[in-house]
Amino acid sequence: MSDNAVVRVNGLNKKFNRDLKGSFTSGIRTLIGGAFKENPSKLKAGEFWALRNINLELRKGESLGLVGVNGSGKTTLLRLIAGVINPTSGTIETRGKIAPMLALGAGFEPSLSGSQNVYLNMSLLGMTTDEIRSSYDAVVDFAEIGESIDAPLGTYSTGMRMRLGFACAVHTDPQLLIVDEVLAVGDASFRVKCRNKINDIRKGGASLILVSHSRLSIEYLTDRAIYLQKGQVLAEGDSKSVLDAYEADQTRATREKLNSRDKPSTSATSIETGKKITIDHVRLLDNAGHEIEQIFPGEDLTVEVAVTAHEDLDECAFNVMFKPVVEPVVYHPSSTRDELGWVQITKGRHTVRMKFDPVIYLPGLYSIRVNISQGSMMDILCHVEEKSVRVLRPEGKIIRSHYIPPLHIDLAGLAVTAPDPEDVDFEGAEDL
Structure with a gap:
């Protein structure tokens, strides 16, 4: 991977099984496929391709948007890059600290206070105790939790948990931000605050991969975009042209749906x-x-x-x-x-x-x-x-x-x- 690259994905494929038992078996076979003479390029009964032949490179300071209908493979790609799951075949190379915002609040413990969860969550994101202590006040101030920071997390609303999760993630000094549909956190003013914070991190040289159904977010925060459909890249280029292609397809599909109704x-x-x-x-x-x-x-x-x-x-x-x-x-x-x-x-x-x-x-x-x-x-x-x-x-x-x-x-x-x-x-x- 070149010195300036933060993420490189080459020939990436990922398949899943539609039923729980089959999914477990497929995972085991993927891990030890050599022993079973497993062929990762072929599908077994009940399996489907979530991603097929994905190639991309993201350089330092670049931002990439992923668009597509639900089920097109966007979140799966983010999870693979973040290292949450393993690919069926292909390679993924990353460099630097990653701040994955895939499910804000994941790793929080409801019985602990908000303050204790800040230390727990940020340590899971790779920060030391001294680093967390130096960022603590900024995290609490950004989350706008107020006095509730000392209350058990189980008493928080969903919005409060998401705000605290977002605040923890963006204060880890990441080299790569991975954001999956989390910019709808809180009220309108807080959403603007989140976008501005992401922009500040980007100005510091960090890279961004963003999944969103919001054209505003994709256009405002990304330089280029990829349009995924059924796990494959349908279009790639500057954000505006990719969004136009995506919306044109959605327009066509919606009109066909409306015209087919009685x-x-x-x-x-x-x-x-x-x-x-x-x-x-x-x-x-x-x-x-x-x-x-x-x-x-x-x-x-x-x-x-x-x-x-x-x-x-x-x-x-x-x-x-x-x-x-x-x-x-x-x-x-x-x-x-x-x-x-x-x-x-x-x-x-x-x-x-x-x-x-x-x-x-x-x-x-x-x-x-x-x-x-x-x-x-x-x-x-x-x-x-x-x-x-x-x-x-x-x-x-x-x-x-x-x-x-x-x-x-x-x-x-x-x-x-x-x-x-x-x-x-x-x-x-x-x-x-």
Whole structure:
């Protein structure tokens, strides 16, 4: 390995078995394959390739992003580089201290205090007692645990454990950071703090390998990226071009999925199946009333929902869910929550328009799910998910955050009654 290289992976392959017993047997055979004349290039019954023919080199100060759908092999590759598991075949060479952030809080002991766990965790990461003692105050300050640092870890929330785990990992003076989907730790301000800390470590000459479904994180923190699909490298290059290729594939897959779904049932069918209301169609419109499939951030968007009610319905809400195809963040506006009233839907056909002015989202593809719910428990009366909208990237501009746009609803004459605040609880609603 060259003097400037931190990681070199050559001809890496990793296979797993789908059942527990077979997985154990495969592991033993991999360890002592020579004695069993095991051929690592062939699959036995129940086995599959998690990674196939992976080659990469990461130099000092470089940063690499790994993208791909769940199950594509990203985390497996990180675990192999971190030395958590062994490859089936191929070689992995690393140089310097590694700070693996694969499962924050792994190695913590619930019966010990947070302070004691700092010493335990950082010693597992290769630091001496004197080194931990000199970094202790910085770790506690970064984690924002406060007086709870002396309380048993078993009393911590999941977020507190993850913050403490992250703080321990980034204060080990690593030459290589391995980060697997842990930048969603804590609130928004703490996530910014985490990104800034990783950038500071990188400026000190450390290298980074990052797995994330967030385009923002990959673009902001990495120089180049690899797109994995079913354990193989599908694309490699600068982060933007790889992300564009990944999102294009996700757009194609999502559109095919949406197009393959059955259209909403007609009102006649709904009467036969006992439905109280059906959604006849959903349209996405611009300001001129033209149907659209894509917009630029800052433009207005109207979601038009035509429904047929087969009886009078009270305490209803119209709900729209914007779900990014790549990044796991959902925006879920509701007529009841945003307009502060239940909608009374009379028997017959109605067209409701929910206007968002303007839309400012991160560029990417969003699937749109529309449903009508009833009552404080939000019982779903009907729903459809057959539309998607693509937010385009403005030329020469960078959008680094989401913005929840104002929502204006045209209920086409339907009455609204105020709900009892004690009966409405939206704490579990998924917002940005």
